[in-house]
Amino acid sequence: MSVQIENNPLKFARKILSDLRASEDMGLLKCVQCGMCTSTCPGAKNSDYNPRGMVEKVLEGEESIISDEEIWNCFYCYTCHSVCPVGNNPCEINQILRGIAIDKGIANDKVGSFAGYGDSFLTIGIGAMPKSFFMELNEDIEGWLDFKSKLEEIREELGLGSITISNESIEEINTLLKKVGFNKRIEELKK
Amino acid sequence: MTADIKSSNSDKDLKVGVFICRCGGNISDMVDIDKLKDSIDLDVVEEFVNLCSINGRKIIRDKVINENLDRVIIAACSPMTHEKTFQDYIKPLNPYLMDMVNLREQCSWVHENIEEATEKAICLINASIGKVKQSQAVDPITCQSPESAIVIGGGISGISAALSLGKQGIKTYLIEKTPSIGGNMVKIGKVFSPVRLAEECGMCLINPVMNELIWNPNVTIMTNTKVLSAERRVGIFNILLERSPRYVDSDKCISCGNCSDVCPIEVLDSWNDNLSTKKAIYRPFSQSFPDAYTIDIENCKKCGNCIKKCSMNAIHLNSENELIPINVGAVIIATGHEIFDPKLRPEYGYEKYEDVITQSELGRIMGVNGPTKGKLKMQSSNRVPKRIVMIQCVGSRDEKPDGHKYCSKVCCMVALKNANIIKNKYPDTDVLICYTDMRTPGMYEKYYKHGQENGIRLMRGRPGEISKKGNSLIVNVENTLKKEFMEIETDMIVLSVAIEPSEGTKEIAKIFDIGLTEDMFIKEIHPKIKPVTTDVKGTYVCGTAQGPNDITDSIVQANAASAKIAELLHDGLEVEPFIGEIDFEKCNLCKDCIDSCRYKAISTKDDEIFIDPLSCSGCGKCLTVCKSNAINIQGNISEKIFATIDGMLKGKKDWEQRILVFLDHVGYTAADNIGVNRIEYPKSIYIIKVHSINRVMPKHIIYALKNGVNGVFIGEYPGDLMYDEVEKRIKNMKQKIKEYGFNPERLQFSTVYIPYFTGLARKFKEFDTKIKNL
Ligand code: SF4
Ligand code: SF4
Ligand code: SF4
Ligand code: SF4
Numbered sequence: 001m002s003v004q005i006e007n008n009p010l011k012f013a014r015k016i017l018s019d020l021r022a023s024e025d026m027g028l029l030k031c032v033q034c035g036m037c038t039s040t041c042p043g044a045k046n047s048d049y050n051p052r053g054m055v056e057k058v059l060e061g062e063e064s065i066i067s068d069e070e071i072w073n074c075f076y077c078y079t080c081h082s083v084c085p086v087g088n089n090p091c092e093i094n095q096i097l098r099g100i101a102i103d104k105g106i107a108n109d110k111v112g113s114f115a116g117y118g119d120s121f122l123t124i125g126i127g128a129m130p131k132s133f134f135m136e137l138n139e140d141i142e143g144w145l146d147f148k149s150k151l152e153e154i155r156e157e158l159g160l161g162s163i164t165i166s167n168e169s170i171e172e173i174n175t176l177l178k179k180v181g182f183n184k185r186i187e188e189l190k191k
Numbered sequence: 192m193t194a195d196i197k198s199s200n201s202d203k204d205l206k207v208g209v210f211i212c213r214c215g216g217n218i219s220d221m222v223d224i225d226k227l228k229d230s231i232d233l234d235v236v237e238e239f240v241n242l243c244s245i246n247g248r249k250i251i252r253d254k255v256i257n258e259n260l261d262r263v264i265i266a267a268c269s270p271m272t273h274e275k276t277f278q279d280y281i282k283p284l285n286p287y288l289m290d291m292v293n294l295r296e297q298c299s300w301v302h303e304n305i306e307e308a309t310e311k312a313i314c315l316i317n318a319s320i321g322k323v324k325q326s327q328a329v330d331p332i333t334c335q336s337p338e339s340a341i342v343i344g345g346g347i348s349g350i351s352a353a354l355s356l357g358k359q360g361i362k363t364y365l366i367e368k369t370p371s372i373g374g375n376m377v378k379i380g381k382v383f384s385p386v387r388l389a390e391e392c393g394m395c396l397i398n399p400v401m402n403e404l405i406w407n408p409n410v411t412i413m414t415n416t417k418v419l420s421a422e423r424r425v426g427i428f429n430i431l432l433e434r435s436p437r438y439v440d441s442d443k444c445i446s447c448g449n450c451s452d453v454c455p456i457e458v459l460d461s462w463n464d465n466l467s468t469k470k471a472i473y474r475p476f477s478q479s480f481p482d483a484y485t486i487d488i489e490n491c492k493k494c495g496n497c498i499k500k501c502s503m504n505a506i507h508l509n510s511e512n513e514l515i516p517i518n519v520g521a522v523i524i525a526t527g528h529e530i531f532d533p534k535l536r537p538e539y540g541y542e543k544y545e546d547v548i549t550q551s552e553l554g555r556i557m558g559v560n561g562p563t564k565g566k567l568k569m570q571s572s573n574r575v576p577k578r579i580v581m582i583q584c585v586g587s588r589d590e591k592p593d594g595h596k597y598c599s600k601v602c603c604m605v606a607l608k609n610a611n612i613i614k615n616k617y618p619d620t621d622v623l624i625c626y627t628d629m630r631t632p633g634m635y636e637k638y639y640k641h642g643q644e645n646g647i648r649l650m651r652g653r654p655g656e657i658s659k660k661g662n663s664l665i666v667n668v669e670n671t672l673k674k675e676f677m678e679i680e681t682d683m684i685v686l687s688v689a690i691e692p693s694e695g696t697k698e699i700a701k702i703f704d705i706g707l708t709e710d711m712f713i714k715e716i717h718p719k720i721k722p723v724t725t726d727v728k729g730t731y732v733c734g735t736a737q738g739p740n741d742i743t744d745s746i747v748q749a750n751a752a753s754a755k756i757a758e759l760l761h762d763g764l765e766v767e768p769f770i771g772e773i774d775f776e777k778c779n780l781c782k783d784c785i786d787s788c789r790y791k792a793i794s795t796k797d798d799e800i801f802i803d804p805l806s807c808s809g810c811g812k813c814l815t816v817c818k819s820n821a822i823n824i825q826g827n828i829s830e831k832i833f834a835t836i837d838g839m840l841k842g843k844k845d846w847e848q849r850i851l852v853f854l855d856h857v858g859y860t861a862a863d864n865i866g867v868n869r870i871e872y873p874k875s876i877y878i879i880k881v882h883s884i885n886r887v888m889p890k891h892i893i894y895a896l897k898n899g900v901n902g903v904f905i906g907e908y909p910g911d912l913m914y915d916e917v918e919k920r921i922k923n924m925k926q927k928i929k930e931y932g933f934n935p936e937r938l939q940f941s942t943v944y945i946p947y948f949t950g951l952a953r954k955f956k957e958f959d960t961k962i963k964n965l
Contacts, residue, residue: 027590032588032627032628033671034584034627034652034653034671035651035652035653035668035669035670035671036652036653036654036655036669037655038655038669038671038676039652039653039654039655039656039667039668039669039676040538040655040656040667044669044676045676050669050674050676052669052671053674079655083538083591083655084591085584085588085589085590085591085594085653086588086590087590087591
């Protein structure tokens with residue numbers, strides 16, 4: 001690989017550091033490539049994902065990491081952050097990289113199926129599991145569907161209020177979300 | 192405003208002589224010497240081609256004596272070059288009655304117009320005449336500290352320091368809080384020799400040194416002893432020691448060990464890192480000094496068995512603590528280190544798994560005088576481990592809570608050493624070191640290569656956790672060079688834990704009021720050029736009390752500290768007399784000054800404020816906080832500043848711009864450098880050298896502005912202890928200037944650095960232009 005004179009590899013790392021989601025004291029530039037993160041990462045244990053390798057690519061300015069399939073194997077467990085001796089946060093870096101991938105529209109296959117979550121904000125005013133996941137969940141958790149359908153009754157019995165939001169509030173949430181372009185973004189993801 | 196110039200009548204009668212140096216043309220080529228001489232209205236005005244020569248001395252000395260001169264002005268080069276020379280040439284006159292005018296570095300070398308340079312020279316000499324009349328004959332203060340020292344801590348550093356002091360004829364007390372001297376070095380078993388590529392017996396190396404120390408007539412070794420309090424007075428430390436009893440009279444005890452045989456109590460032996468037990472009456476280790484048994488009184492149940500058994504009658508169970516006051520002239524802190532508690536990193540399972548140990552414990556296990564008599568065995572099964580994984584940087588280079596940001600410096604070498612010892616004795620055991628970086632500078636690199644040849648394996652990666660599978664331990668690590676996640680099965684894991692400051696170090700720092708680093712080691716006043724010197728005059732540090740150090744570095748520091756002490760005690764101390772003095776009539780003991788002093792010079796003594804002349808820098812900070820005006824500094828510094836300002840403004844024409852520049856030692860040297868490099872700056876720049884920038888008061892600046900100065904430039908080196916102070920004061924000064932109706936922009940504060948003289952010259956030019964445009 002030839003490294004051109006005007007090519008400063010750290011540009012990419014600085015872009016990540018200045019992302020809204022990056023914690024202010026993230027030790028990205030202090031990474032010593034010790035691999036402690038990888039050695040504790042459940043993602044690394046079960047796939048070819050390598051948080052240290054991801055950080056290395058970021059520090060070398062290899063933006064190709066954005067389209068790397070492996071970054072989608074992070075569990076967001078933050079173990080890497082808790083062990084990193086220099087206060088780096090591979091988990092956060094991963095989130096930022098995924099964000100960039102989504103913005104670029106190259107991750108729709110990864111997140112499109114979750115777009116239903118977004119829809120629920122528009123339709124019922126809160127984040128809720130899309131119907132398409134119901135059957136799968138019912139297989140994993142016995143009696144889940146039953147629980148789901150009787151939720152309001154159970155809540156009443158427990159003396160808890162309803163989780164349904166008034167139409168007026170849903171209207172208001174809709175207006176807000178439309179103003180910030182939320183619905184457009186959801187539509188994009190579905191493409 | 193009335194300036195506080197004391198222009199007593201006698202000023203006029205003082206006989207001043209001016210001696211002008213041509214400096215072989217360096218000055219006279221740019222300054223018209225005849226015109227300069229004509230401008231001076233004094234009887235004695237001499238010139239010579241080079242005043243610093245022997246002939247120059249004759250001219251000066253003859254005039255001083257024959258003409259009965261009261262004051263002398265040498266108009267020549269920078270005082271930085273020749274002040275001491277001319278102070279000597281004016282004898283028998285008091286050295287502080289001479290002033291130097293810098294006609295070379297700050298006049299002829301920075302101006303390119305003869306007329307301008309001559310005018311400036313005239314003005315500088317005028318200022319000097321005013322100033323020198325304000326000077327007083329003061330004698331340098333000499334202090335003589337007692338020829339004795341205390342060394343706190345009896346490890347290899349303290350032992351080396353005490354021995355060196357003793358050999359230089361200095362009475363030395365070596366204080367150790369445990370029952371024996373020796374410290375960690377006697378515990379670690381083998382030490383490595385990078386040059387011979389071999390491991391050697393640590394005890395055999397330290398033992399002759401200990402023996403030499405024990406026989407040195409100047410050294411008193413006090414074990415079971417700690418420092419209770421300390422007080423510092425003009426080069427003397429009054430120290431109160433507390434010696435706790437060893438319950439066995441070391442003069443009588445013959446170390447037969449009969450007592451130990453009959454003692455019913457068994458306790459964990461900390462000397463073996465708690466891997467074995469000892470009796471309540473015990474000897475710390477076989478070569479311990481004093482050569483006697485001692486009782487662990489906390490665990491002793493006073494059955495008296497030992498007393499009955501001891502044929503020497505050496506045991507006394509009812510001994511008490513003893514307080515011992517001593518006075519010494521200097522202090523060495525050699526209080527050593529502790530190690531990082533591996534329990535703080537639960538992911539490494541130190542508490543959970545028996546076969547996870549530290550390098551120190553491995554050292555004891557491999558030691559022939561250790562719990563297994565040197566046999567390598569697993570704690571859990573008594574068999575020789577088939578594989579050992581060493582984990583580096585545990586608690587070092589670690590920013591997580593309780594971790595240390597620094598590198599502990601010795602762990603790479605310690606791991607290699609223990610790995611080599613294992614490889615030599617048990618070649619079939621696989622030893623794998625998991626490292627982040629291998630740090631083996633200098634000759635140590637050869638030992639590293641030697642280890643690789645010996646079959647030590649290395650893997651670059653920092654393990655994140657340890658678990659157990661069946662009878663084996665599993666290390667999770669990424670081999671970062673292969674980019675491969677690994678689960679390594681092993682029998683034993685050795686943690687290379689960090690070196691950290693000992694509690695004793697922190698306590699001693701508090702007792703002596705010595706500064707600590709952010710990592711809580713003893714701080715050196717300037718780690719780069721004043722190693723081993725702390726921020727309290729007369730106290731030094733060596734070994735791991737200063738930071739992570741190996742044995743060799745500790746000994747080097749110990750010797751350096753002892754050399755510094757010999758320097759201090761043998762030479763006596765001559766200090767510049769311009770230091771704080773208390774007027775006890777005025778002082779109301781409010782103690783405001785004590786905390787204000789950055790040099791830790793002020794304390795109370797017998798209900799009086801006391802300024803230690805050895806520590807006081809004469810910065811004048813205390814003057815500004817004392818509401819009762821009870822502190823004074825000799826040398827009429829304030830008056831001299833006023834007189835200099837007067838002189839420098841003399842003859843100033845209305846259209847002419849003059850700027851006063853106040854610089855201390857560092858700034859003045861930078862200004863000299865401008866001249867040495869022949870860089871030109873405006874003639875309007877007039878430099879005044881002050882002892883400390885802090886001595887320039889708002890009253891001086893306002894006086895200057897009122898008397899027609901166009902701008903004031905104050906420069907300070909940011910490394911100066913007083914820098915923040917000065918920076919803060921400048922803001923107030925600007926405010927004051929404004930109140931007096933002057934534009935605050937006429938005052939400029941700036942950083943100066945000796946090597947960055949070009950920057951200073953540029954700042955002079957810029958300020959000159961800025962003032963012109965105001
Ligand atoms: S643990 Fe931290 S320092 Fe080590 S490789 Fe991962 S991100 Fe870098
Ligand atoms: S947050 Fe992601 S990268 Fe970090 S340890 Fe968990 S799975 Fe691995
Ligand atoms: S105290 Fe007495 S019995 Fe014990 S070692 Fe000393 S001399 Fe022997
Ligand atoms: S002059 Fe400065 S150094 Fe001396 S006692 Fe006062 S504040 Fe401390």
